[in-house]
Amino acid sequence: MPLLMDTAVTTPNFDTAPINQSLTSEDKLRFLRDMMRIRRFEQGALQQYSQGKIGGFLHVYIGQESVAVGTVSLMGANDHVITAYRDHGHALAVGMNMNECMAELLGKATGCSKGKGGSMHFFAPDKNYWGGHGIVGGQTPLGLGLAYGIKYKGLTGAALCFMGDGATNQGAWYESLNLASLWDLPVVYIIENNQYSMGTSLDRSSAFRSCLAERAAGFAIDWDTCNGEDIYEVRAKTQIAIDRAHKQSRPTVLEIDTYRYYGHSVADAKHKVYRSEEEIERYKQNHDPIRLWKARLISEGVLAEGKYDEMDAAAKAEADESIKFAEASPWPSEASISEDVYFEVDRQTIAGRTGKHFFND
Numbered sequence: 001m002p003l004l005m006d007t008a009v010t011t012p013n014f015d016t017a018p019i020n021q022s023l024t025s026e027d028k029l030r031f032l033r034d035m036m037r038i039r040r041f042e043q044g045a046l047q048q049y050s051q052g053k054i055g056g057f058l059h060v061y062i063g064q065e066s067v068a069v070g071t072v073s074l075m076g077a078n079d080h081v082i083t084a085y086r087d088h089g090h091a092l093a094v095g096m097n098m099n100e101c102m103a104e105l106l107g108k109a110t111g112c113s114k115g116k117g118g119s120m121h122f123f124a125p126d127k128n129y130w131g132g133h134g135i136v137g138g139q140t141p142l143g144l145g146l147a148y149g150i151k152y153k154g155l156t157g158a159a160l161c162f163m164g165d166g167a168t169n170q171g172a173w174y175e176s177l178n179l180a181s182l183w184d185l186p187v188v189y190i191i192e193n194n195q196y197s198m199g200t201s202l203d204r205s206s207a208f209r210s211c212l213a214e215r216a217a218g219f220a221i222d223w224d225t226c227n228g229e230d231i232y233e234v235r236a237k238t239q240i241a242i243d244r245a246h247k248q249s250r251p252t253v254l255e256i257d258t259y260r261y262y263g264h265s266v267a268d269a270k271h272k273v274y275r276s277e278e279e280i281e282r283y284k285q286n287h288d289p290i291r292l293w294k295a296r297l298i299s300e301g302v303l304a305e306g307k308y309d310e311m312d313a314a315a316k317a318e319a320d321e322s323i324k325f326a327e328a329s330p331w332p333s334e335a336s337i338s339e340d341v342y343f344e345v346d347r348q349t350i351a352g353r354t355g356k357h358f359f360n361d
């Protein structure tokens with residue numbers, strides 16, 4: 001049920017789920033801090049874009065922070081993450097630092113992709129974070145491949161593959177679902193249903209009865225839906241999917257309802273044409289994940305108002321620092337334009353040296 005319906009539904013209390021009961025006050029504050037850091041980072045990025053310092057696209061995640069923070073908080077040593085172009089939130093949630101991310105946005109050599117990827121291509125293989133992909137749905141077979149790799153190596157892990165509601169209409173996802181089920185692969189497809197694919201609403205783009213996730217049933221894959229505004233629910237339901245991947249090596253499709261405040265990208269200046277100002281305001285007032293988590297922590301006695309302001313100031317200062325770092329960083333060298341394109345060329349393998357991949361004799 002989309003969050004925007006504002007329907008009075010009785011949701012169970014997910015704070016009593018075992019995975020949430022073990023949380024300490026520090027854990028809960030960390031989730032708040034992580035969400036605030038994502039928001040402040042992206043507000044800084046928007047400002048930089050408006051000053052003409054960022055080239056190319058910029059898709060911000062503001063409004064969806066609880067999804068990345070809640071799901072990523074469950075990651076273990078052999079769990080991996082891959083997502084689409086709206087990738088800043090997941091990057092900071094897995095532990096990438098603001099400096100390497102802001103520098104990437106400004107196209108600087110100190111960026112996580114050496115300034116050659118930009119907003120849509122944040123990567124951190126050392127943190128099991130496999131990007132950042134611009135082709136809608138293109139990450140879904142790659143997520144399947146990560147899961148295949150986990151199983152092939154005999155590891156206990158899961159590949160969390162994030163995708164938008166619009167990506168569920170791409171054929172590559174269905175081929176992936178078929179193989180995920182057929183080969184018992186530990187992949188978790190997390191649909192971040194923010195109700196829109198560029199300027200097209202869910203109802204105008206997708207055929208469904210009550211939700212998108214139920215399409216998984218056609219592939220004998222377990223599925224569920226989730227209210228993305230509540231970190232407790234996000235964690236409880238994602239943990240079920242991760243357990244299924246770890247213990248049974250079976251896939252899951254989990255649809256998480258959420259919302260974005262800004263346009264599809266910064267180029268989508270007319271986003272108030274296909275949705276109303278009132279709709280955005282209603283979401284901010286009633287469903288904002290940071291506002292709700294803050295209220296929750298205050299009611300639990302974990303957070304005081306003064307502490308919240310302190311955390312917010314720290315997040316903003318960190319974002320401001322990252323802008324200074326990015327501005328002071330060098331541009332990539334001209335020669336580096338041809339590096340990192342082909343593994344074989346960079347490593348000077350036989351194929352790279354000869355330009356031949358086969359028949360080397």
Ligand SMILES: Cc1ncc(C[n+]2csc(CCOP(=O)(O)OP(=O)(O)O)c2C)c(N)n1
Binds near residue numbers: 134136163167194196
């Ligand atoms: C194969 C392909 N078709 C079209 C596009 C253009 N495009 C970029 S984003 C987008 C909408 C995707 O919406 P959704 O999957 O809901 O993700 P969201 O932007 O809401 O996070 C489209 C159609 C593309 N990048 N790739």
Ligand SMILES: [Mg+2]
Binds near residue numbers: 192194195196198
């Ligand atoms: Mg969408």
